[in-house]
Amino acid sequence: MQPKALILTGYGINCEEETAKCFEIKGADADIIHINDLIDDSKILNDYQILAFPGGFSYGDDTGSGNALANKIRNNLSDEILSFAQKDKLIIGICNGFQIVANLGLVPATDKQYGKREAALMHNTTARYICRWIDLKNHSKKCIWTREIDLIHLPVAHGEGNFYTEEKTLKKIKEKDQIVFKYIKPNGKPANQEFPFNPNGAMEDIAAVCDESGKILGMMPHPERFSTFTNEDMWELKKEKLIREDHTIPKEGDGLKIFENAVFYFK
Amino acid sequence: MAHRIEVFTKVNDTRSAIMRKKIGSMGYSIHSAKVVEVYTINKDFQNEELKEIAKILSNPISQDYIIDSCNNDIDFDFALETGFLPGVTDNVGNTAKETIEDLLKIKFNNEESVHSSTLIFLKGEELKEEYITNIGEELTNELIQRIHVKKYERYIEDKGMDVIVPKVKLEENPKTKKxxxxxxxxxxxxxxxxxxxxxxxxxxxxxxxxxxxxxxxxxxxxxxxxxxxxxxxxxxxxxxxxxxxxxxxxxxxxxxxEGLYKGYIKKATREIRNKKGSKDFCVSVFKDNSGGILFNENWVITDKAETHNSPSALDPFGGAITGIVGVNRDTIGFGKGAKPIINKYGFCVGNPDDKEPIYRDKELKNKALSPKKILEGVVEGVNAGGNTSGIPTPQGFVYFNERYKGKPLVFVGTVGFIPKEIDGEPSWExxxxxxxxxxxxxxxxxxxxxxxxxxxxxxxxxxxxxxxxxxxxxxxxxxxxxxxxxxxxxxxxxxxxxxxxxxxxxxxxxxxxxxxxxxxxxxxxxxxxxxxxxxxxxxxxxxxxxxxxxxxxxxxxxxxxxxxxxxxxxxxxxxxxxxxxxxxxxxxxxxxxxxxxxxxxxxxxxxxKTIYPKTKHPEPDIKKPEDLTKILHEMIERHNLCSYEFISSQYDHEVQGGSVLKPLQGKGKVNATASITKPFMDSKKGIVCSQGINPAYSDIDTYHMAACAIDTAIRNIIQVGGDLEHTAIMDNFCWCSSDEPERLGQLKSAAKACYDFAVAYETPFISGKDSMFNDFKGFDKKGRRIKISIPPTLLVSSLSVINDVTKSVSLDPKFFGDLIYVLGETKNELGASEYFAYLGEKSGKKAIGNSVPKVNAEKALKLYKKVSEAIDKRLIASALSPIQGGLGITLVKKAIAGQFGMEIDLSKMPKSDDLNREDYLLFSESQSRFVVTVDPKKKDKFENLFQNLPFAQIGKITDNQDFIIKGFNDSKVVKANIIQLGKSYRKTFKDF
Incomplete structure (x- = not known):
């Protein structure tokens, strides 16, 4: 079947259009829905198989990134979202969306405690917003969203991406294969907290985690910003190499794989 | 009764660590600083409700909170609280209020409110209350913020800080008078x-x-x-x-x-549009909040650049954020409403190392902000405005001159996107x-x-x-x-x-x-x-x-x-x-x-009425220096030539997913002068933006200053693959003392250059703005009256398209063995150059000279057409047009960007006969030139294109780290290492 994806927007979310476009390119039917419209008519959630919390600056990061919008959802849509999370459906939170799903307790949701906050995305250790391309390694076998991805190069752009959780939670998510992406150096070695490879100081270089089922993913990097070959930071060098070797220039960017995986899950 | 909730971060407290560092860098000896978020809730609540409120305003994983009490766990000597003055926008307070209303399903009435403030607990040796007040003043702006200091003993005695509700109280019965x-x-x-x-x-x-x-x-x-x-x-x-x-x-x-606007700027556009006839791509010029040109048959791109100088001098953060968010509204206010898709910035500020205070008043109580504080504030303001709004900022510059000390210039611009028709009607009407x-x-x-x-x-x-x-x-x-x-x-x-x-x-x-x-x-x-x-x-x-x-x-x-x-x-x-x-x-x-x-x-x-008596400056009489390697290092460290990556990388330039050519390019991440954005995922067509600015040239001649700014903005577009025949420009004049006939004479001359060169390049002006009185009138530290006027400044912004972004060219060399070419002639044009400024600083005697760079548009056009053709045929692997700092700095930037060595032979360089010094050849700021690298296999095809034009192969890319320049007589005049050059390039702002 062709899955339907609901892309949430409103209150300063700002990556909804490119996120929707990536789902569409990979064959999903994507609708951008304002959170207030969803609160007014929450039944429409039933029509969707995929729910995306795009990146942005919901409520300007006031009272903590993702906190105010998560509060709004908790105050008005708590049951509906928790029920969606426990069905055979997919959820992704990207950047500010990761901050929101973490605050909603959709990831890591150890022992299926959906709704309980267990992770925080804190201020970068530089205390400054950073926009740059970074390298990631996929550690999770169970995460649906990242199947067939080993290494990937993606941009990050955030001021609060410093992943933190308590030791006991960290232990659990390791055991249950819930750590998805870790920041690495361009040579493939662990970033080991070293700036700028680990751009925010995240614990154990964690850039993305999923829930126990592997169906809910929260990630700081932006796959929707690498939809086209010409998005990458070093694409000009790659292009020149391809031309000199008489190859054609590809169209798509690696970030689309994540959206393709989601669509493929329902096919 | 109002309540106070304080939120403490208990793990990974980055902000406290950074605060301690920041206060340390102000020169105070601090052992620890603990930063606490405070919410003052001006509405009565029950204890249980307050607990619920505190819970949602904090993160249980990383934070603790206290309600209406003082903290007994923190070891400190002084508590310093900073908050907003009455009436100042408090975004965090407003969001907190909205969150509380949503949580408890209640409404605050007009008298009730929530206010945010920041509390800092400080510990250190020999801290005195006056130091803490000084720290507070350093951290805040007295025009919008308050500070409140309590000693430890007092804090304990009072059981915490005071509850302060900053409410505006105005006299009742508003009146109108005659x-x-x-x-x-x-x-x-x-x-x-x-x-x-x-x-x-x-x-x-x-x-x-x-x-x-x-x-x-x-x-x-x-x-x-x-x-x-x-x-x-x-x-x-x-x-x-x-x-x-x-x-x-x-x-x-x-x-x-007709005046300057109708007689020069608008006239140029009218004539160009008439001449272009069916190829005219303008749709709405001068009459709306932004100007608009066609993107393709279905879409229109808009552009507008503004300045926010006076507010930024008083509060750099506030001035810059309201500037960028304000110019976004010029996009939303274009026609029926365009969507902002690209933000641009330009900061002209004083020397950040200048610590000499200046004052607005004779009593020396009202100190102007230092250039460094202004720089930090404006950078942060555009960060907060642009990033929060979800608009990418791939394009911008920073320019330093001591005469921007009293009045900085903050340029902000926004490109928008709108369908050509809405409901069957032209969208711009x-x-x-x-x-x-x-x-x-x-x-x-x-x-x-x-x-x-x-x-x-x-x-x-x-x-x-x-x-x-x-x-x-x-x-x-x-x-x-x-x-x-x-x-x-x-x-x-x-x-x-x-x-x-x-x-x-x-x-x-x-x-x-x-x-x-x-x-x-x-x-x-x-x-x-x-x-x-x-x-x-x-x-x-x-x-x-x-x-x-x-x-x-x-x-x-x-x-x-x-x-x-x-x-x-x-x-x-x-x-x-x-x-x-x-x-x-x-x-x-x-x-x-x-x-x-x-x-x-x-x-x-x-x-x-105007007059324009030209100043004749003494020609700098400075011997050719011995060690050009050292000079190259010192030049690339200059504020106007070095890396400003700290700005580029804190501005989101990837949001909206259309980024193609980025603000930092190559493995070595060198600041670029043009950017490309692709608005549709499934089309190859892109939008090209650049800027040109040369305020120093105004010291010699504002006509040539303006001509160079236009040429710079245009050739920067050419270098990446933009289409000259589909390029529009905008003017932002920032002048000083515009009630003096001499300044008006300079203005008129610059405006005439705008007409001459816009017409010559057939690049219409589509919008513009001016700011005429950028002067600081005040006092020096001895109470003597001073006036600091900015150098007459013109920012030219260019906007163009590229049909196939995969043909665009970045600035970094791609492979060793590639050939390095210089296109365009280098002349003895060092007047008001960065090199003369450098030599002047070294010798302690101002060096300006008179040989300001001049633009020959006719010759330049011939070259530009060929460069465009070469790029279209994929013959160029990298390109960068020299701006301030000339060829020498351009070559260094390219080497750093590609992380390759270079071998250059100055005797090959196409140059005018009167240019006989190697250092002058390296640092002349002649316009209309490019440095490109070419695949050796494409050598013949490339060279054939440029027959009869001034160009030469001057060297090649090497597979090592050596940056070698041979002089006129075959000896090595520069022997540098690209890693070391890279360090110099990044040194100046590394702590920013």
Whole structure:
């Protein structure tokens, strides 16, 4: 079947259009829905198989990134979202969306405690917003969203991406294969907290985690910003190499794989 | 009773660590700093409710909180609290209020509120209360923030800090008064300079009207047989201000009756459009909030650049954030509403190492902010405004000159995107009709920003009003921007839209009213931030994040409902008429009733006389230095030549997913001068942006300064693959002392160059803006009177397209073995160059010279066409056009970007005969040149294209780290290492 994806927007979310476009390119039917419209008519959630919390600056990061919008959802849509999370459906939170799903307790949701906050995305250790391309390694076998991805190069752009959780939670998510992406150096070695490879100081270089089922993913990097070959930071060098070797220039960017995986899950 | 919730971070407390470092760098010995977020809730709640509130305002994983109590666990000597003054926008407080309302399903009434503040617990040896006060002053801006210090003992005794609710309290019963203009000239002058007198004898701040304008107003009221109200006089002052009506650019100047704007800028565009005929790509020029050109057959791109100089001098953060968010509204206010897709910036500031204080007042109490603090503030302001709004910022520059010390220039620009047609009509056309409702959306009105327009038209002095400072609230704007551009526009719910910028409602609504022919407005309907604003204040306040629309009555309900669903405040405040009058009412009383034509067209045209005596500077008499390697290192460390990655990387340039050519390029991440953005995922067509600026050349000749700025903005477009035949430009003049004939002479000369070179390149101006009085009048530390005028500055912004972005070219060399070419001739043009400035600083004697770079557009055009052809044929692997610092710096930047070595032979360089020094050849700032690298396999094809043009292969890319330059007689004059050069390139701002 062709899955339907609901892309949430409103209150300063700002990556909804490119996120929707990536789902569409990979064959999903994507609708951008304002959170207030969803609160007014929450039944429409039933029509969707995929729910995306795009990146942005919901409520300007006031009272903590993702906190105010998560509060709004908790105050008005708590049951509906928790029920969606426990069905055979997919959820992704990207950047500010990761901050929101973490605050909603959709990831890591150890022992299926959906709704309980267990992770925080804190201020970068530089205390400054950073926009740059970074390298990631996929550690999770169970995460649906990242199947067939080993290494990937993606941009990050955030001021609060410093992943933190308590030791006991960290232990659990390791055991249950819930750590998805870790920041690495361009040579493939662990970033080991070293700036700028680990751009925010995240614990154990964690850039993305999923829930126990592997169906809910929260990630700081932006796959929707690498939809086209010409998005990458070093694409000009790659292009020149391809031309000199008489190859054609590809169209798509690696970030689309994540959206393709989601669509493929329902096919 | 108000309550206090304090939120403590218990793990990974980055902000505390950074705060300790920051205070340390101010020179205070601090052991620890603990930063705590404070919410003061000005509404009564039960304990259980407060606990629930504290829970949602904090993160249980990383934070703790306390309610209405003091903290006994923290070891400290002093507690320092910083918060906002009454009336200053408090975004965090507002969000907290909204969250609490949503949590408890209650509403705060008008008297109730939430306020945020920051508490810092400090521990250190020998800390004194006065140090802490100093630290507090360093961390804040007294115009918008308060500080409160308590010693440990006092904190314990008081059981914590005090509960402070910053509420605005204004005198009740707002009034309108009549002003008598039949007074002696002295009194009229005072009225203009200091403003209308309040009941208590104080003055409201400058009207900024000159005698001729005041006489014209007097005449008008004689005919009307009455006295003007304060609302009317303030309104005229705003509308007729230099800021709004550009009186200098419109004035008759010497023999030119049309003036600079019509006679040069607009004329160039008209002639180019006529000449281009069917190839004309302009759709809307000069008449709207932005200019618009075609992107393709279905879409239009808009562009606008603004300055926010005066507010940024007083509060750099607030000035810059309201600047960028304000120019975004010039995009939303284009035609039926364009979507902002690219932000641009440009900061001209003083030397950040300059610590010599300057003051606004003779008593030396009112210190101007240091260049470093201004730089940090403006950088952060555009960060907060652009990032929060979700608009990428791939394009910008920073430029330093000691004469920007008193008045920085903050350029902000936004490119927008809009379908060519909306509901079958051209999207750039709008017309308010008789009977349409005037609807204001977005933020509320307060005292902030009163007299912004008249104030920015005056030089900065001690009397500059603090109300000109605002903070900005990007999310309020983002909400209505989305609601308008992504929904209401395409539902065709309104007939016209415009921004409430300078002059507030008084300028924007009365401007839109010209479309229908009149208006009637009820000021008491305008939502305000606090009660009891006077009518004139509501009318001219420049409170941010607001727009006004003309909504036909039959669509009103639908429009209001949509806004409500998007949590955007929308209020009907009046209606458009065809009465020919601008009628303003307050509580059913008419407080303004002016002829609309008089308001907009009544101001007398100024007549200006100019002179332009050229200054002859001594030719620098400096021996050729021995060690060019060392010089290259010292040059690349200069503020105007080094890396400003710290700015580029804190601005999101990837959001919206269309980034192609980025602000930092190559493995070595070198700052680029042009950017490309691709608006559609499934099309190869891209938008190209660049900028050109050369203020130093004004010291020799403003004509050539302007010519070089235009050439720079254009060739930067060419170097990446932009289409010259589809390139538009914009002018932003920032001048000084524009009441002096000499300065006006310089201005006229620059404007003439704008005409000459825009026409020569056939690149039309589509929009522009000017700011005429960028002077600082104050005192040095000994109380001596000083005046610091900026160097006459022109920013030229260029906007172009590229049909296939995969053909675009970045600046970094790609492979070793590639050939390095210089295209274009290098001449003995070091006048006012970075190199002369460097030599002058070294020798302690100012070196300017007279050989300013000149542009030969005819020759340049021939070269540009061939460069474009070479790029289209994929013959060029990397390209960078020299700007400040010349070839030497361009070569170094390319080597750092590609992380390759280079071997260069200066004897091969195409140059004029009078250029005989190797250092001059390396650092001449001749225009219209490129440095490119080429695949050796494409050598013949490439060289064939450039036959009969000045070009030469000057070296090649090597597979090592050596940067080698051979001089005229085959000896190595530079032997450097690219890793070391990279370190020098990044050294200057590494701690920023």
């Amino acid at each position: 002003i008598n203009l039949d007074v002696p000239e002295e009194d009229l002058k005072k009225l203009s300079k200091k403003g209308i007198k309040n009941a208590d004898g104080s003055r409201r701040g400058p009207l900024g009207l000159d005698m001729e304008q005041l006489e014209t107003i007097k005449e008008y009221y004689k005919k009307e047989d009455r006295k003007p109200t304060d609302v009317e006089l303030e309104s005229l002052a705003q509308t007729w201000s230099e800021h709004c009506k550009h009186t200098i650019f419109s004035a008759k100047i010497d023999d030119n009756k 709008k017309k308010a009709r008789k009977g349409d409702k005037i609807v204001m959306i977005g933020g509320r009105v307060g005292q902030d920003g009163i007299h912004g327009a008249t104030f920015s038209s005056e030089a900065l002095t001690a009397g500059s009003p603090a109300t000109a400072v605002q903070i900005g609230d990007p999310i309020t704007q983002k909400k209505f921007s989305d609601a308008v551009v992504k929904e209401a526009r395409d539902m065709d719910l309104y007939n016209s839209i415009t921004d409430n910028g300078a002059g507030g409602l008084s300028c924007s609504v009365s401007e839109t009213a010209r479309e229908s022919g009149g208006l009637i407005i009820e000021l008491d309907k305008v939502p305000t931030k606090y009660p009891n604003l006077d009518p004139w204040e509501i009318w001219i306040s420049e409170s941010q994040e607001r727009m006004t629309l003309a909504v036909p009555p039959e669509k009103l309900q639908k429009f209001i409902d949509l806004m409500e669903k998007r949590s955007v405040e929308a209020t009907v405040i009046g209606k458009f008429t065809d009465s020919g009058r601008c009628i303003v009412q307050y509580k059913d009383k008419t407080v303004m009733d002016l002829d609309l034509d008089f308001l907009h067209e009544g101001l007398p045209q100024k007549e200006l």
